[in-house]
Amino acid sequence: MSSFAGRMKEYPTVSVDRFDRENLHARAYFLSHCHKDHMKGLKGPILKRKLQFSRMVRLYCSFVTKELLLSNPKYAFWEEYIVPLELESPTQISLVDEASGEKEDLVVTLLPAGHCPGSVMFLFEGSRGNVLYTGDFRFAVGDASRIEHLHSGSRVKDIQTVYLDSTFYDPRYYQIPTREMCLNGISELIGNWISQSPYHVVWLNCKAAYGYEYLFTNLGETFNTQIHVRSLEMFKKMPEILSYVTTDRRTQIHACRHPKDEEFFQGNRLPCGCTAFDGTPLRIISIKPSTMWFGERMRKTNVIIKTGGSSFRACFSFHSSYSEIKDFLSYLKPVNIYPSVIPLGRTLTEVSQLLNLMCRNQSDLVMFVYKPLGVLKRTMVEGPTHDSDSDDGLFDGLDLVPVRKKMGLNSEIKTASPPKTAPPVSVVESFPLTVTDSQPVAHNYMDCTESNDEEDGDDEEEKEKDGKGDTSNPPKWDDFFTAETLTDSQNSLNSQSQSCCSAASPASSSSKMTGSQTPDLFSDEEENPETNEHFSLILSASTSNHSSQNQDLELADTLILEQQEQEELSESQASSDFDIPCTPESKIPRPDELSQLYKKLASGEEVMVRKGSQGFA
DNA sequence: GCGATCAGCT
């Protein structure tokens, strides 16, 4: 569940997915998708009144989200204030302060998020840099590279901040079978059942939320049928969904619901009340889509689990897994990452620390330590970014969070060198200026940490409260986290750091054993990690609590492999704005070499960074 | 009577 407070520090005059409290003063609203936890305050009378007195404030979302939203009478009053935007079409939006007339332009691009119908990410491009608000999303590995608007030419755009759907950003959720695997498993189960007779029917026990539609359309297509649902109203303008759903109960696949549907099912009734089509009793199985996750080294897993005589759970996820998120972040390498969800049993601090490893600063930290030339490049790219975060008074008088960060930054910089003025516009000029930052890495690292920790003023309370519950069992996470941090550095030096981590893992494991789960043993049988997982599509009769077994082993293993993976990814990302030439040996460069390097870097990299942020302005 | 919040339950 999202606990994002609604405002991005870079663009605090707009609100995203939150419509209460300070968001009531926003100059523009954005709704990423039509789930209630992203719509807080959206039907509030205060906001409704504000709209009636405003000429400028609008709600921006996708066409599909607009349709879904307006299909609910409680939100019908938004009709005249909604501006639906096409996907992948950069659109300039003027943010006007209606009192002062002050204006700021922002370019927004909607990117399909794969979470539910109409769900999008928002890419904001403006004077404060490129910011990606992911909303909720499910991306497969590699998906980010296929999104045109995350690129500028052949390069990845310079993303300042990602506001991230971190629902499964926790190594517990290392992998979740792909959509295709899940669909295939469900199709096989359903096919085997409904082919037996017309009285063999399936009840898809779906929650009351958008997001299962692609299941319906795929099943409808596969079995040349329609799925029974309670209402078609919300899909009336979406033919590609509408054609696969029906309110006619005489179909073999149902996704209808009833407050007492579980009882109904026990009594061999469908939620719609059906017990028979023509006097012949139905043979009903229930399939409950639910998230299943697996460890990094899980060799074979089932996407269907039998939970009773005629009950099944089927793997289904609205959100990206840990490894999918990592792939996404490794590709984008944003400067900052802020989680919008704290996974159950975690705290904001823990998640922020783990996310720091995926920040651009952090991956460069490794390069800085072992590849000294890298720091020049890193500083070059980062200097301006850095400064732009603290240069002017845009945040003056606004919320505490950005100001606090700014102050922290300045004080950090002061210790190294006198306060700097705003960065020069010229690329060449900015170069020597930023290179003089003698020890920038630690500062930047701290900066990332602090900003994450201190972000989200009132939001933090919620998150910390969430976290309180698990302060009783912190060792497992802490142990794990420490190990990972260590590995981060060690891995670059020594490929045998694996043994170091393996040694550390039993300790964290034993503390974890106090949890309710019964992880599998540290068996050595899985010495050979298969990166190509084969999720079984075949129905399993197993009723074991399979999905979280091996947690401890996975945690430890994750530490080792993810760093390797990260390195590979950065190597493959040769076109990135912030990639750097490899330094084969760590000798100290001579001044003339440095000068050559400066020229090379200045000729391309920085120019691209600057252009990237102005591309659509 | 309405909204916000929380516990409980899927």
Added chain:
DNA sequence: CACAGCTGATCGC
């Protein structure tokens, strides 16, 4: 197995 959201109780305005 934890998606998202409903229902009902309680409290405050």
